[in-house]
Every structure is written in C-alpha cells, then in structure tokens.
Amino acid sequence: MNMPTETKQAYQEKVKAQLDKLNAQIDELKAKADQAKADASVEFNTKLEELYTRRDAAQAKFAEMQQASEDAWHEIREGFENAWNELGKAFENAQRQFGQ
Template sequence: MATSTQDKKAYEAKVKAQIEKLNAQLDEMKAKGQQAKADATIQYHEKIEELQAKRDDLTKKLQELQEAGEEAWEEIRIGFEKVLSDAETALKNAWEKLNG
C-alpha cells in the first residue's frame, strides 16, 4: 500500500509537535530542578540528561523520516513510534519519581 507525500508531511508535522512538547516538558523539569534542594539536584540532572538523550534520539529519527523515500518512511515511522514511547515512559517515570 503506497503512502502519499501528504501523509508523510502530516506525520512529519506530528513528529515535530511531539518533539516541541517534549522540549517544553524538559524546560519545565529544568526549572523545577533549579529550585530543588541540593541533595535532589543530582537526581534531577540525571533524569534530565536521560530525557535529553531520548529527545536527541527522536530528533535523529525525525531527520531519518524527512530524508526517507516513500517506500522506507513507514519503517522509519515505526522506529520513531518506539523511540517516542520510550521517551514518554521515561518522562512519566521521572515526573513520578521526582514529584512523588
């Protein structure tokens, strides 16, 4: 089943929006980390580094998606969905641990 260029463009826009959302959440977490007590600061920074790595993976996958031909982009999209799911799970776990 062929995927149209319009579908690909729409998905790329969705991916960009998700990365922007993750960036906003990281910025909020950084702000909270700056307000945290000294003993909690290390924990915040470790989680922020982990989430930034996941965000970087998402950005790389987006670049692969943008460069992919019509036949390959569906496979790359599946890989992106996995990376996004991992990032969202890590963010949720970090928030629960740091705010719990």
C-alpha cells in the first residue's frame, strides 16, 4: 500500500481552509435565497438544506479524522474525501441551477 507523504496536520490545515471557504460560499447562496422571489426561494431552500446536510457530514468526518491516531487517520481520510466530493457536487449543482 502506497501511503501518502502528507502529514495529518498539513492535510487538516488544508481541509479546514477548504471547509471555511465553502461555508462562506454557502452563506452567499443563502443570502441570495433570502432575496429571491417566493417561488424561487423554496427551490433555493431545498438546495441549501442539501448543502447543509452534506456539509455537516463532511465536517463530522473531518472531526473524526482529527481525533484519529497518526496511524489510523489515512483510513478515515478516504471517508472524508468521499463526503467532501459529495458536498462539492451538491454545491456546484446549486451554483449551476441558480446561475452563480
């Protein structure tokens, strides 16, 4: 098995920055949803709920990875990256749908 050379701390710092950036982008979408017409607002809110659910899953996996030992964090990393990819897809879909 080929182990990544990236340290747990370096990876966590990179992921934290990505999560912070995505949270800010989700907040921007929420602000736009709040300004949308009533009919569009329902659609925005549905997409935002999906984003929040996927974001929470990614943050939970990130927290799990932070608690893992140096030896075990690589195994948890794969689960986090899957959750992160799902969050990214949901965000891109929301951006496309609302012309961002």
